[in-house]
Amino acid sequence: MDRSDFTLLAVPIFSPLCNLGFALRREVFVIEQNVPEDLEHDADDMTATHVVGIMDGAVVAVARILFKPEHAKIGRVAIAASHRGKNLGARLIQFALQVAGEQDQPRCYLESQADKTGFYARLGFTAFGDEFMDAGIPHLRMKNY
Template identity: 40%
Template sequence: MTAAGGVRCRVAEGRSDLDTCFAVRKEVFVAEQGVPEDLEYDEYDVGAVHVLAVRGADGAPLGTGRLLTGAAAAVKNGGDATVGALGRLAVLRSARGLGVGAELVRAIEDAARGRGLGAVDLHAQTHALGFYERLGYVAYGPEFPDAGIPHRAMRKALR
């Protein structure tokens, strides 16, 4: 998928892409937000669909996110394996405000549709609720802490 401004989102392929996704997450979550590294990477990374956003001109990484499916998604969303779980959405500071996050969400939703899923759930940091609401997600349930950061569960039905 190529977005305005030359941003291209694609499913990560191979070890190099996966390492790039992890490096983006480390920069955003561990270095910027202070999430302990041992909490950032988990057992779900192995089976996840990782999506990478790169700059079209030179392929420089801009952001990443992941989609959990099946039993892994069900653990995250309360037991429904027909609902995907979007997570670990991270955009490098230099790429924020360029629409990269929205393009990543759309690419992850496309990956979910391609796997026959009817909806996508996510746990949003509360400061990002408006971002996800603009993309069609609806918050539900109470606020809860994750890695010491307040979150809310959100869901979007896919059409």
């Protein structure tokens, strides 16, 4: 598969592509990881910059970026099960970092599921603080600054 046919876009909330991203988040977090549905969406979705990755005619990657005074917070990162292991996650995070930089916010922060910290570390993030539980899943805070 040619990875050059992976398109990354920042999309408006509730646009058709954003809604497909929300559907992917539900598939990954609620169905696969058993996150309670009422925790999957929150008020931050209304103010976030939403990013989707499109491949093979489908939204297969999703993330959101929240702009805070001190940093941009990257979250709700998900890749469709059918498209994992193809380096799409790294490209998604690199795109999110680019979007944050274009908004004059090079400092990024995220809360990684504990078993995914190695992935983010390879992209320049460093874990800090104590492990904590979110939606019943162990997490660690990470930053790139």
